[in-house]
Amino acid sequence: MKHAISDVLTITKRQLLQLARVPEILVFSTIQPVMFVLLFRFVFGGSIASDQPGGYVQLLMPGIFVQTVAFTLASTAIGLAEDMKKGLIDRFRSLPISRGAVIIGRTFGDALLNILVLVVMALAGFAVGWRPTSGILQTTLAFLFLFMFGYALSWIGILVGLSVKEARTVQSVGFLVTFPLTFLSNAFAPTTGMPRALQYFAEWNPVSTMVAACRQLFGLENRFGATADSWPSQYPLETSLFYMVLLMVIFIPLSIRKYKNFSS
Amino acid sequence: MKSVIAEHLVKTYSKGEVVALNDLSLDVEEGTVLGVLGPNGAGKTTTVRILATLLKPDSGHATVAGIDVIKHPDKVRELIGLSGQYAAVDETLTGWDNLVMFGRLYHLGRQPSIDRANELLERFDLTEAARRPIKTYSGGMRRRLDLAASLIVKPKILFLDEPTTGLDPRGRQDMWGVIQDLVKGGVTLLLTTQYLEEADQLADEIAVIDHGKVIARGTSDALKKQVGGERLEITVENEDIPVAQEIVARISGNTTHLDLRTISAPVLTGSVALMETLRALDEAKIHPLDIGLKRPSLDDVFLSLTGHVAEEIVEEPIKKKRGGKK
Numbered sequence: 001m002k003h004a005i006s007d008v009l010t011i012t013k014r015q016l017l018q019l020a021r022v023p024e025i026l027v028f029s030t031i032q033p034v035m036f037v038l039l040f041r042f043v044f045g046g047s048i049a050s051d052q053p054g055g056y057v058q059l060l061m062p063g064i065f066v067q068t069v070a071f072t073l074a075s076t077a078i079g080l081a082e083d084m085k086k087g088l089i090d091r092f093r094s095l096p097i098s099r100g101a102v103i104i105g106r107t108f109g110d111a112l113l114n115i116l117v118l119v120v121m122a123l124a125g126f127a128v129g130w131r132p133t134s135g136i137l138q139t140t141l142a143f144l145f146l147f148m149f150g151y152a153l154s155w156i157g158i159l160v161g162l163s164v165k166e167a168r169t170v171q172s173v174g175f176l177v178t179f180p181l182t183f184l185s186n187a188f189a190p191t192t193g194m195p196r197a198l199q200y201f202a203e204w205n206p207v208s209t210m211v212a213a214c215r216q217l218f219g220l221e222n223r224f225g226a227t228a229d230s231w232p233s234q235y236p237l238e239t240s241l242f243y244m245v246l247l248m249v250i251f252i253p254l255s256i257r258k259y260k261n262f263s264s
Numbered sequence: 265m266k267s268v269i270a271e272h273l274v275k276t277y278s279k280g281e282v283v284a285l286n287d288l289s290l291d292v293e294e295g296t297v298l299g300v301l302g303p304n305g306a307g308k309t310t311t312v313r314i315l316a317t318l319l320k321p322d323s324g325h326a327t328v329a330g331i332d333v334i335k336h337p338d339k340v341r342e343l344i345g346l347s348g349q350y351a352a353v354d355e356t357l358t359g360w361d362n363l364v365m366f367g368r369l370y371h372l373g374r375q376p377s378i379d380r381a382n383e384l385l386e387r388f389d390l391t392e393a394a395r396r397p398i399k400t401y402s403g404g405m406r407r408r409l410d411l412a413a414s415l416i417v418k419p420k421i422l423f424l425d426e427p428t429t430g431l432d433p434r435g436r437q438d439m440w441g442v443i444q445d446l447v448k449g450g451v452t453l454l455l456t457t458q459y460l461e462e463a464d465q466l467a468d469e470i471a472v473i474d475h476g477k478v479i480a481r482g483t484s485d486a487l488k489k490q491v492g493g494e495r496l497e498i499t500v501e502n503e504d505i506p507v508a509q510e511i512v513a514r515i516s517g518n519t520t521h522l523d524l525r526t527i528s529a530p531v532l533t534g535s536v537a538l539m540e541t542l543r544a545l546d547e548a549k550i551h552p553l554d555i556g557l558k559r560p561s562l563d564d565v566f567l568s569l570t571g572h573v574a575e576e577i578v579e580e581p582i583k584k585k586r587g588g589k590k
Contacts, residue, residue, distance in 0.1 A: 091352035095369050
């Protein structure tokens, strides 16, 4: 057990060392979300009507936060696929380390990277006028939700990374999953404008419930882009929590089993 | 004592369509070097992956240091070192970072990991590059670092999968030196290679594999004898050919073969035949342009065993096809 923990920490530390050795990783991880913040705030922000006090940016920021952590799925998958391709995973597997340490360590590393990215984004949001109004406790809880959501998704990323061996394919698969999920949601525009079937999907989409949950925790009235009487809109915190637990319950054992049995 | 035993290993891919290993058996005596020689796709890497617990065979049985690799992979992993075809290290990190990380993963303490990393960097002549990312290393340096990573806990049994593939001649020479030092230190080594010269240089014994099967094994010398013993070869001026041919035929007791001005014939004891021939030529007042004994090379061995030349196969891009040719 003692070894298991130190194994995981060693693998996690490796990812932090990568950040220290190649600071560009952090720059490029944050540049895209920051760019989204600026684009949506200044390009669409003026055209998308919102009756929210403080303007569209208040609604936008939770959406961008969720979108960014959702991309953890792709980055975890790509990182793992690259390690496999380079033979690093083989080397790890030939070591007497505890089972699962390699992938658990990676999810921890990606989670820590998410914290850094979220901090940078919050600062960027602040710079363009975003202001949470709910107080420190609720705001912290919102970030905790975001952190957890990213963590749960990185376990899907592990399974994708282990299943699709070519890093480029992994990248495509990662984006194929995350783009529809983040755009078929209430993150950027109200779902009420979508065709009925899509609307239904968007309401139940974990990204939507997460966005709604964050909006609520940041102190917004939750009426943008949601049919107020749908269940996930009424209970976004509970639904999101349920989704996160569900994802982890399904994907952690699946990923660990896949890792133990995989052979190439 | 056999350190490594593989018995009747079978491994197929793509639901049995591609046969990587077809009843492969081999063993390595403790403290010796077995060279597994074969062209690309012969099953070398698959064999190493099974022995290093990375892959399960479809059937068959294998032990390393007496421990079953399928039943107790964790125990095997504590005893072995593995270095593959690709430098399996984290390229964004420095050489030092990598070695310390692997030390920690072998459960050495913090300080012992650092000490061991410094020691290995020194030994493999990488101290100067220690603080540079691996990305900036040359191919030979990467390979040395990869080998260093597999030596962290001083394994008794080492698997090296094509340790010099892709290196330039100098890098290859360096690597050979490093491997020879390791062997002097008493490590048991299983080494795969597609270079006949490399097996000849490094291995005590050679197992030639083709299409997932061991098709011959023995010492380099024994394999060469299997193909045929020594041949006497002399080159003379055109006008001397008839007399020289007569002499060679008499001494060797065999029919001679003439190729341009070079006469050759198989002989039983090379050194004796060589002296007798020299004496007879001298008496006949013939001055040979060249004279010598030719021992068959491993290329000849491979050609006579498999019907094709190892190197030719290597040139072909048959990366994905692992011994599936029938």
